[in-house]
Amino acid sequence: MRVVALGGGHGLSASLQALRHITEAITAVVTVADDGGSSGRLRQDFDILPPGDLRMALAALCEDTVWGHQWSGVLQHRFGGDGDLAGHALGNLLIVALWDLLPGQEVRGLDLVGRLLNTRGRVLPMSQVPLDIEATVTVDGATVDGGKTDGGKTDGGRTDGGKTDGEGEGCAGTVTVRGQSQVARHPGRVTSVRLLPASPPACPEAVESIKLADVVVLGPGSWFTSVMPHLLVPDLLQALQDTPAQRVLTLNVSLTDDEDSGYTVADHVHAIAAHAPGLTFDHVIADPGVVRSEAERRALAKAVDRVGAELVVTTVAKMGRPGLHDTLRLAAAYRDVMSGVVS
Known part of the structure; x- marks a missing residue:
């Protein structure tokens, strides 16, 4: 089999x-x-x-x-x-x-x-x-700081930043998180994931x-x-x-x-x-x-x-x-x- x-x-x-x-x-x-x-x-x-x-x-x-x-x-x-x-x-x-x-x-x-x-x-x-994972994550106000994510850089050197859909500090919304290590531990609820580059070639x-x-x-x-x-x-x-x-x-x-x-x-x-x-x-x-x-x-x-x-x-x-x-x-x-x- x-x-x-x-x-x-x-x-x-x-x-x-x-x-x-x-x-x-x-x-x-x-x-x-x-x-x-x-x-x-x-x-x-x-x-x-x-x-x-x-x-x-x-x-x-x-x-x-x-x-x-x-x-x-x-x-x-x-x-x-x-x-x-x-x-x-x-x-x-x-x-x-x-x-x-x-x-x-x-x-x-x-x-x-x-x-x-x-x-x-x-x-x-x-x-x-080699691919990167990018995710849209829904967060509450506690994880948002002035409209940006609370992250810095991933272990691989890529930023995990992105802006929320909310406005101002403490607003709930969505953030874009980049990097497998960041997506795996970022607070909030993952709503969608993408690969970068998009539509990569398969082996x-x-x-x-x-x-x-x-x-x-x-x-x-x-x-x-x-x-x-x-x-x-x-x-x-x-x-x-x-x-x-x-x-x-x-x-x-x-x-x-x-x-x-x-x-x-x-x-x-x-x-x-x-x-x-x-x-x-x-x-x-x-x-x-x-x-x-x-x-x-x-x-x-x-x-x-x-x-x-x-x-x-x-x-x-x-x-x-x-x-x-x-x-x-x-x-x-x-x-x-x-x-x-x-x-």
């Missing part, structure tokens, strides 16, 4: 680890808009794709052997101290070194890392140009993998900065709409992140429909922990119906670890919804 998983960060890592229990024919299509931490520094210094989410996907696909576990640990190792290497993950530096040796061949560089690690699957960027190999897939999985993860950006790349969205593959949307098991402020899981599905109105799904997987009341379940069912999907409510959260998916439970949920797919 050929499965394509789209996302970024810890959410994509969880879905990849779950999918490994089902198939080895996995392709991860990873967001490339990170501008914070080690990725942001390397992106700014070398004008390259941010490697962090790509590294995490490669680590998640390492084989389940002593060799695989050792190399996964090496890839994820982060230097401490106060020197120039402080905060950098070794895997980020390895990926950047290969890109430096193979200019313009980002996919080949990632494939070489995969061969070194003997990964069970392939990792691709969603675009071969051709990513488009092809979606066209040839048996199943495509979107989510979980940071909804507006890791999951939805894939729908803002026109060729990726077109491939998602045209593919004969079964489409599965995986919802988060927690709504405590800053960028989830004021959102329910039903709102997350509505946001998908608003940003990609022609896209439908076959199944939407939700944990009962985020639909605790009958009213929440009805609202989610209505949202799921809007995208043409069947709602599957099943326990996929890790016990005693709020906000984390249990990869074995998630694997079981994927197995159940994929049972009708011919491998």
